[in-house]
Amino acid sequence: MTQADFYQIDYRLHGEPKRFTIRATLMNNVEAWQWASCDAGLVPIPKPGRPPLKRFSKPMAERFGVTDVKWRESVTVVWEEDHT
Structure with a gap:
């Protein structure tokens, strides 16, 4: 199974800031622009x-x-359940 990580991509569309998170096996500048x-x-x-x-x-x-x-690589979320 291939390793997939989460990445956050920020960009501007006609000057307006946009942001989204994507899960991908590969990320570099070319992929981010795509x-x-x-x-x-x-x-x-x-x-x-x-x-x-x-x-x-x-x-x-x-x-x-x-x-x-x-x-940038997104922060890994660690889910911890405390059922005390």
Whole structure:
């Protein structure tokens, strides 16, 4: 089984700040720009196990108003139940 982590992606769409969390096995700047473009509605979200229909590069996304894409690994949530 592959390891999937949670990532938080922040970006601006026509100057308005946006943020979302995504679960992915791989994250880098290229992937972050692609997922920000999906979240902005510029490209369809790919079906699991299939490549995206169209990759959006940073220059292409910027032409449609996506800017300042930043990503980071999300904090791991540890659930502890105390039934005392």
